[in-house]
Amino acid sequence: MIPSEPVITVRNMVKKFGDFIANDNLNFEVYKGEIFGFIGANGAGKTTAIRILCGLSSPTSGEMNVGGFDIYRQTEKIKQNIGYMSQKFSLYEDLTINENIRFYGGVYGMNIAERKLRTTEMLERLELTAYANRKIGDLPLGWKQKLAFSIAILHNPKIVFLDEPTGGVDPITRRQFWNLIYEAVEKGITVFVTTHYMDEAEYCDRVSIMAEGKIVALDTPEALKKQYNAANMDEVFLKIAR
Amino acid sequence: MIEVNEIHKHYGDVIALEKVSLSVNKGELFGLIGPDGAGKTSLMRILMSLLLPEGGAASMSGYDVVKDYKQVRLITGYMPGRFSLYPDLTVEENLKFFATVFGTTIQQNYHLIKDIYQQIEPFKDRRAGKLSGGMKQKLALSCALIHKPEILILDEPTTGVDAVSRKEFWEMLKRLKEMGITILVSTPYMDEASKCDRIALIQKGQLMSVETPQAMIKSFPEDLWAVRTRKIYDTSKYLELLPALISVNSFGQVLHLVTKKGVHTSKSIGQFLSQKGELDYSIEPSTATIEDLFILLMNHHKQN
Incomplete structure (x- = not known):
């Protein structure tokens, strides 16, 4: 992967909750078209950082730019240009697949023609066309997760944030x-x-590994494995986080 | 210690458990491995006498889970999947509550929970709702243990927990097992299977296999190859056209290729890839993991 222009720039990001420092001076860039992994123990500060980058929480200090927009002054612009799928399932269980798509299409301000076109494409890709009028609550978890992801990118955002999208999903669906x-x-x-x-x-x-609010490693999986003399990322993580 | 005989349960037209039978021996650490919706929680709730089966029977240490539900609850400790302690009570108050309900005291069974509880004791005056995920998990386990149960039932204790804390949790379970407690634990993480004495692979309400993890890996009926390549996506597309192919899946940076037993050699697969213009690769026979077996059995069940 050849580094292109950064779509996320984070400089000296700090977030405090009272005395507790959740994000302690983070510095990194995410490049256009990249899959950027964010791993770390529970409570290491991952979700806090994601919420700030999505414009859902404001940082204590630092300079951050997401998709060309400033994190302090342009949070509404940021929200229009990103997709977000939280670890807690984010579609409405009592609405059908179609109703959920219509709702989110509306939230993202898509016009009707565009939404209809993209809905058809998406349902065909997921092989869910026949289930468009089923309630989300009746679907298996794996389908819901794939659907939630597809809806998160329905408006063709610059960046999509996925917070533990595959927890508890079976091994075949995880790969799909x-x-x-x-x-x-x-x-x-x-x-x-x-x-x-x-x-x-x-x-x-590239993968960044967080521990106690700090980024302790950031590189390609290959370089991390070499650096820590590890056979796989599991070993890398155990060596760093323990 | 735990006997399950043809247990059946459905919700509307969804079958949660289809004639499930298994037995867990005294002192065993038994794993129930499967994704969300496989039926793990239904089975555990039936064993805990919190849900009635529609058919079949089950017993815990000889007590029937329907008829003798009061005894069953006395001899078992249960940690449900969702955090279910009192968020408005402090750490110590929660523990005291569970001890009192079972007619015991924290002091009486402190030795059982000492290793685990000591890690959260500095926060004993904090409300349970304000604890971090890892600390909640340790408190829930302490509360499930405080009445000295013979059997411990843990529903996905490591879901959503990071790799390091997961490792520590399994070490705690090993120590509890050494104290003679029989443990039934469920998990969606296939890599945790090797920590159990025996495991059951469960999918769509059916047990696909019950064995020791070692025997299960040995039982893998087909040939498995580890293929390393720079272009994982392209190579896996080519391999999908390989004759006698069963499946090709990525495992991190390695492709696991499964082919019908005795058909291929590293050389014949290599020739196939070369014909497709793929030259930068390595192929070697490899041992299956529990996840490989699970995928194989899942595909097999789908076809039937």
Whole structure:
């Protein structure tokens, strides 16, 4: 992967909750078209950082730019240009697939013609056309997760943030989910993803490892394995985080 | 210690458990491995007498889970998938509550929880709702243990937990097992299977296999190859056209290629890839993991 222009720039990012420092002076860039992995122990500060980059929480200090927009003054612009899939399932269980798509299309301000076109494409790709009028609550978890991801990129955002998208999903669906991620990258979408599955860390172009609010390592999986003399990312993570 | 005999359960037209039978021996660390929606929680809730089966029978240490539910609850400790302690009570108050309900005291069984509880004791005056994920998990386990149960049932204790904390949690389970407690634990993480004495692979309400992890890996009925390449996506597309192919899946930076037993050699696969113009690769026979077996059995069940 050849570094192109950065779509996310983070300089000296600090977030404090009272005395507690959740993000302690983070510095990194994410490049256009990259799959950027964010891993670390629970409580290391991953979700806090993602929420700030999505414009959902404001930092204590630092300079951050997401998709060309400033994190302090242009949070609404940022929200229009990103997709976000949280670890807690984010579609409405009582609405059908179609109703969820219409709702999110509306939230993202898509026009009706564009939304209809993209809905058809998406349902065909997921082989869910026949289920368009089923309630989300009736679908298996794997389908929901694939659907939530596809809806998060329905408006063709510059960047999509995925916070533990594959937790608890069966091994076949987990791999299908990653194929969807690769397809999104082909379309030019930059992917920012957190996971607890260390084999998935190896699917990323670059991985940053967080511990106690700091970024303790950031490189390609290959370089990290070499640097820590490890056979796989699981070993790298255990060596760094322990 | 735990006997499950043809247990059946459905919700509307969804079958949660289809004639599931298994037995867990005394002192065993038994793993129930499968994705969300496989039926793990339903089975555990039936064993805990929190849900009634529609058919079949189950017993815990000889007590029937329907008839003798009061005894069952006395001899078992249960950690549900969702955090279910009292968020408004402090760490110590929660523990005291569970001890009192079971007619015991923290002091009486402190030795059982000492290793685990000591790690959260500095925060004993903090409300449970304000704890981090890892600390909540340790408190829940302490509360499940405080009445000295014979059997411990843990529903996905490591879901959403990072790799380091997961490792520590399995070390705690090993120590509990050494104290003679029988443990039934469920997990969606296939790599945790090797920590168990025996495991059951469960998918769509059916047990696909019950064995020791070692025997399960040995039982892998086909040939498995590790293929390393720079262009993972392209190579896996080529390999999908390989004769006698069963599946090709990525495992990190390595492709696991499964072919019908005895058909291929590293050389014949290499020739196939060369014909496709792929030259930069390595192929070697490899040992299956539990995840490989799970994928194989899942595909097999889909076809039937």
